[in-house]
Amino acid sequence: MIRAIVFFYLVSCLSAQSVQVYQFPKSFQAQEFSPDMITAGLGEWVFYLDSKSRRLASRSPAGDILFAGGFGNDFDAFFDPVGLTISNLDLLVCDRSEKKILRFDYKLNYTGSISLYPYQDGSGVYIDKISTDPWGYYYLYSADDHLIRRGNASGIDRLPFLDLNQQTIEEICLESMVIVPNGDIGLLFSCTGEVVIFNRLGRIKSKLMVAIPAPSKLQYVKNKWIVVNAEGQGQILDHVETSEFSIPIRADEQLLDCTVNNRDMICLTNQRMLVLQFD
Secondary structure (H helix, E strand, O other), X not given: OOOOOOOOOEEEOOXXXXXXXXXXXXXXXXXXXXXXXXXXXXHHOEXXXXXXXXXXXXXXXXXXXXXXXXXXXXXXXXXXXXXXXXXXXEEEEEEOXXXXXXXXXXOOOEEEEEEOHHHOOOOOOOOOEEEEOOOOOEEEEXXXXXXXXXXXXXXXXXXXXXXXXXXXXXXXXXXXXXXXXXXXXXXXXXXXXXXXXXXXXXXXXEEEEOOOOOEEEEEEEOOXXXXXXXXXXXXXXXXXXXXXXXXXXXXXXXXXXXXXXXXXEEEXXXXXXXXXEEO
């Protein structure tokens, strides 16, 4: 994976994991592109978002880099992008301020947008997180009312999918939201150190306790829930035992985002990419 980037080295981090380290393409520096979000598509495509410059980048399986987007209210520009996710062959970007989801194909051609206005009961609700499931639905979380809304290409359902205020959750501090192939929804609550798993109908299946401090990212790799924090500490969550590991984060870099590509987890820092391969 990420075959187009030649420079890498292998680091051992416990017997269950190795890490390949990849530098950013030279075109990132030439374009003054500094990604802080990452997601992976089908067929080894990888997508990046620089929320400061409001620009997208894609890298094809052949290693070709494309750029799109920018600041503004043009059809393919953003004001306040807060989420980047894949829905089959669509790349979705959620613009919080404009209350819309922009759609792109894998080559970053703009293909349309979905307005979030008609289903918000006014203009006071802002979206903070977005994720998608294998059936073409997207899920939107708002910290304003702690509701998770579900929608598709036609728009958002009029009734909330999940009201976190009515769940047995000690404190609502949702840090990460991930939907897995069977439709289960994992929610990471950083302040309480727990991951709550809901099924695709919105019912609680289980709760998993997190041992590492200040967990910030949640992913699902090889049928296991995995959390990491900004310092590079990681944990494979299991009902029976705890398995912790470390990511080689240097003192001069920050962990920004993570995504899953096939059976590997890609962690994005402000300087490079770390690809974790689990046995």
